[in-house]
Amino acid sequence: MKVKEIKVSNYVTKSNLPGFDFVINPYVGCSHACKYCYASFMKKFSNHKENWGEFVDIKLTTKAIDIKKIEYKNIFMSSVTDCYNIKEKDYLITRNILEELKNSHCNLTISTKSSLILRDIDILKEFKNLRVCISINTIKERLNTLKTLHDNNIYTIAFVSPIFPYISEVSKIIEISKDYIDEYWFENLKLRGDYKKPILNYINYNYKDLYPKYLDIYFNNNMRYWKDLSLKIEDICNKYNLKYKIFWNNNNKEEKLILKQESFKLF
Numbered sequence: 001m002k003v004k005e006i007k008v009s010n011y012v013t014k015s016n017l018p019g020f021d022f023v024i025n026p027y028v029g030c031s032h033a034c035k036y037c038y039a040s041f042m043k044k045f046s047n048h049k050e051n052w053g054e055f056v057d058i059k060l061t062t063k064a065i066d067i068k069k070i071e072y073k074n075i076f077m078s079s080v081t082d083c084y085n086i087k088e089k090d091y092l093i094t095r096n097i098l099e100e101l102k103n104s105h106c107n108l109t110i111s112t113k114s115s116l117i118l119r120d121i122d123i124l125k126e127f128k129n130l131r132v133c134i135s136i137n138t139i140k141e142r143l144n145t146l147k148t149l150h151d152n153n154i155y156t157i158a159f160v161s162p163i164f165p166y167i168s169e170v171s172k173i174i175e176i177s178k179d180y181i182d183e184y185w186f187e188n189l190k191l192r193g194d195y196k197k198p199i200l201n202y203i204n205y206n207y208k209d210l211y212p213k214y215l216d217i218y219f220n221n222n223m224r225y226w227k228d229l230s231l232k233i234e235d236i237c238n239k240y241n242l243k244y245k246i247f248w249n250n251n252n253k254e255e256k257l258i259l260k261q262e263s264f265k266l267f
């Protein structure tokens with residue numbers, strides 16, 4: 001893992017994510033190295049020769065966050081890295097940012113895959129408007145982290161993403177976690193760019209019988225699987241009166257289809 005410290009002028013930048021005013025990405029790159037990572041395009045912008053997952057730049061600044069600027073604004077941390085990637089253990093950049101934000105009136109959504117977030121529960125509990133979104137795609141993953149956050153009165157979002165067709169057990173994830181999840185987000189696996197081939201090779205090697213079905217979805221652009229799954233999700237979420245949003249991407253057309261979205265009020 002190549003680690004480098006870089007100076008930045010500010011941690012807070014304007015967002016083009018729907019529903020968010022600002023984003024905070026305390027690092028460039030991500031040690032989790034997910035094969036399907038949508039953020040791997042960042043490699044091009046940061047001039048790294050290493051593969052995605054093999055570098056992390058630590059962002060350093062001496063400038064304090066302008067608290068007035070972010071009052072009552074919606075902030076997303078983090079969109080193109082994991083703010084609790086492995087280097088956060090040593091550098092505490094995310095923790096220090098939280099210290100700065102905790103007395104503001106911003107509406108903060110933290111997105112991570114790491115249980116390292118539990119280290120910061122003491123600060124998280126001090127926020128007035130906070131949601132923690134943890135992405136999962138199998139029933140074995142990260143549910144304990146969400147449960148612990150919920151037990152500490154922190155609003156929890158299970159971001160079921162990316163959903164691998166015929167593999168991710170979406171209904172089971174809901175069934176076993178519904179008592180401690182405040183809201184679910186569902187997103188399908190997108191296969192584009194550099195990671196399309198390796199993921200399809202992985203499916204062909206490990207799930208040979210599913211390979212033709214993946215080709216149908218990812219080359220013929222057949223959305224049937226996603227439409228059926230959205231009906232199943234709606235049924236189960238309505239049955240238990242659960243809050244949820246479904247984000248299905250049409251793989252080939254590069255357009256976002258949101259088949260089901262409740263009124264998108266963030267806080």
Ligand code: SF4
Pocket residue numbers: 030031032033034036037038039040079080081082113
């Ligand atoms: S945790 Fe998120 S940002 Fe990091 S590699 Fe995985 S998908 Fe990409």
